[in-house]
Amino acid sequence: DQQVKQNSPSLSVQEGRISILNCDYTNSMFDYFLWYKKYPAEGPTFLISISSIKDKNEDGRFTVFLNKSAKHLSLHIVPSQPGDSAVYFCAASEVTGNQFYFGTGTSLTVIP
Amino acid sequence: DTEVTQTPKHLVMGMTNKKSLKCEQHMGHRAMYWYKQKAKKPPELMFVYSYEKLSINESVPSRFSPECPNSSLLNLHLHALQPEDSALYLCASSQWLAGSSSYNEQFFGPGTRLTVL
Numbered sequence: 001d002q003q004v005k006q007n008s009p010s011l012s013v014q015e016g017r018i019s020i021l022n023c024d025y026t027n028s029m030f031d032y033f034l035w036y037k038k039y040p041a042e043g044p045t046f047l048i049s050i051s052s053i054k055d056k057n058e059d060g061r062f063t064v065f066l067n068k069s070a071k072h073l074s075l076h077i078v079p080s081q082p083g084d085s086a087v088y089f090c091a092a093s094e095v096t097g098n099q100f101y102f103g104t105g106t107s108l109t110v111i112p
Numbered sequence: 113d114t115e116v117t118q119t120p121k122h123l124v125m126g127m128t129n130k131k132s133l134k135c136e137q138h139m140g141h142r143a144m145y146w147y148k149q150k151a152k153k154p155p156e157l158m159f160v161y162s163y164e165k166l167s168i169n170e171s172v173p174s175r176f177s178p179e180c181p182n183s184s185l186l187n188l189h190l191h192a193l194q195p196e197d198s199a200l201y202l203c204a205s206s207q208w209l210a211g212s213s214s215y216n217e218q219f220f221g222p223g224t225r226l227t228v229l
Contacts, residue, residue, distance in 0.1 A: 032216065036220075041225060042222055043116070043204075043223045089155075091218075098210055099145075099157055099160055102154035103154060104154050105154055
């Protein structure tokens, strides 16, 4: 049972525009959320995280928004750059849990 | 140092071989993880170690055998693998077991690309 879902397998965005990647979850016990970026044949790289006590966290070009009532989070990348082209995974953990649950990933292509 | 290292980078083995994958971190993290990842799929959790003790075994076949010799090292011993075991094997670590607290990012190694012939 997939507790974290990314319903868009791919996304194409023009360079300089905003990229919005979405993630939905079903487990109301999740309280910590992370976004990872992955290039082919490499391990995922941690990008940004957010705790359930916040609804927004910003780090440079990356902002994560959390809507707990909708069980939805999104990653905004602005402005998008060609080097951002990669697969993005969202992940979540619950306060009493012992593992991270990953979404299925969204492949982002930024067109120069 | 926020690095998780994995060796080897690539491994090709026959179905009768015995090999080991190695993972190392020097961040003082107390939780370490093995994942398997197939192309276009999310990482699939295999094992979790917390304070050098096996915390989770996600019903992984016995041909995969994990070992945590100390708090910095994690091994995955492979024996009698099948071609369908070919994948990218990822090691990761976090300060504490997932869920112990927020701001507990999980850091991944570059992975070992395993091909079973």
